[in-house]
Amino acid sequence: MDSSPRVTAPIGQDRLAHGALPRGSMRRDVFIYTSDDSDNLIGGLWVSEGITNANLYSMVEIFCIFSDTFGLHYPNGKLVERDQNPLQPGDYFLATNGSITVTDELPLLRMIALQPGSRSKSFRDAVRERDRRCILTGRKVPYDWTTFEATHIFPLAYEGHWNELKCDRWLTLPPATESDGSINSPQNGILLGLDEHILFKALAVSINPDDNYKIVCFSPATLPYKLAGRYLDRQFLEDFARLMRFCAGIFGRQCFSM
Structure with missing residues (x-):
């Protein structure tokens, strides 16, 4: 992924408290990072049947704000296509020429x-x-x-x-x-x-x-x-x-x- 220019926003510890949880929490098996630095975790989910690569892109667009186009990449740098292929467990990295801002908007919990x-x-x-x-x-x-x-x-x-x-x-x-x-x-x-x-x-x-x-x-x-x-x-x-x-x-x- 070194050939994919990107500017990533630092994620504070308060963001970890609100959604970007440590690996293994809530039995997640997909982890999303803003760079190829595994310390920069911003979110994730447990993959169930029916969740596609395109769905992951849509999810990222909910909690991240981009100033430019972006792509998701596998650890080997290969682009994840925005298609209907089943999402696979693993690490995913955001790449963009612009900035990434993680929204501070919290979900309305159904309590x-x-x-x-x-x-x-x-x-x-x-x-x-x-x-x-x-x-x-x-x-x-x-x-x-x-x-x-x-x-x-x-x-x-x-x-x-x-x-x-x-x-x-x-x-x-x-x-x-x-x-x-x-x-x-x-x-x-x-x-x-x-x-x-x-x-x-x-x-x-x-x-x-x-x-x-x-x-x-x-x-x-x-x-x-x-x-x-x-x-x-x-x-x-x-x-x-x-x-x-x-x-x-x-x-x-x-x-x-x-």
């Missing part, structure tokens, strides 16, 4: 404990009636709702961010009860099995709206559910009353996070 106040009954009932199955696995509701959970796509705990971004301007179905707030529109909801709900809240599983709504997994804890690399059902997506159609434009960074 159940942060849910303010009571959940909206009308939201729950509308999502249940519409989906009637876990949208990740396709498992149908058998007799009752005991093992299913109506889940917010944009976390309910961050209603302030929702309002600040004026996300309600994309809604076509307001909540049944206006006082519940627009964040409780059923278009901001999906029905999940309880296990899938927990994994979604923990950011162990996500949906990539920029890759045909592919299901992406970030933890080995998802392996028993065989979710990785699947796509949301087309019938689900084509119904205007279902998944928010603007997810790719506004929520991509929250639906698809490292």
Whole structure:
């Protein structure tokens, strides 16, 4: 990689605390560096089925800001093509003629404990009636709702961010009860099995709206559910009353996070 000119920004220890974790943490097997210096680690992930080289480029563009074009390289200096080949475990190095800035923007964590106040009954009932199955696995509701959970796509705990971004301007179905707030529109909801709900809240599983709504997994804890690399059902997506159609434009960074 010596022939690939680049200027890299120094990464402080506070960045390590917020995301660029030491090798081996969270069972990651892909590690991203801003140079061929293995001390300059800025991020990584656990590779699951369905994650491609192109997906890695997209992830890097979420948490890095570039002043010029960039490329990812293998340790031997070979360019990683931005293609649909499966991402392989290993080390990857950023190369650019410009500067690299690691964003200080932190993700909105989907923490159940942060849910303010009571959940909206009308939201729950509308999502249940519409989906009637876990949208990740396709498992149908058998007799009752005991093992299913109506889940917010944009976390309910961050209603302030929702309002600040004026996300309600994309809604076509307001909540049944206006006082519940627009964040409780059923278009901001999906029905999940309880296990899938927990994994979604923990950011162990996500949906990539920029890759045909592919299901992406970030933890080995998802392996028993065989979710990785699947796509949301087309019938689900084509119904205007279902998944928010603007997810790719506004929520991509929250639906698809490292």
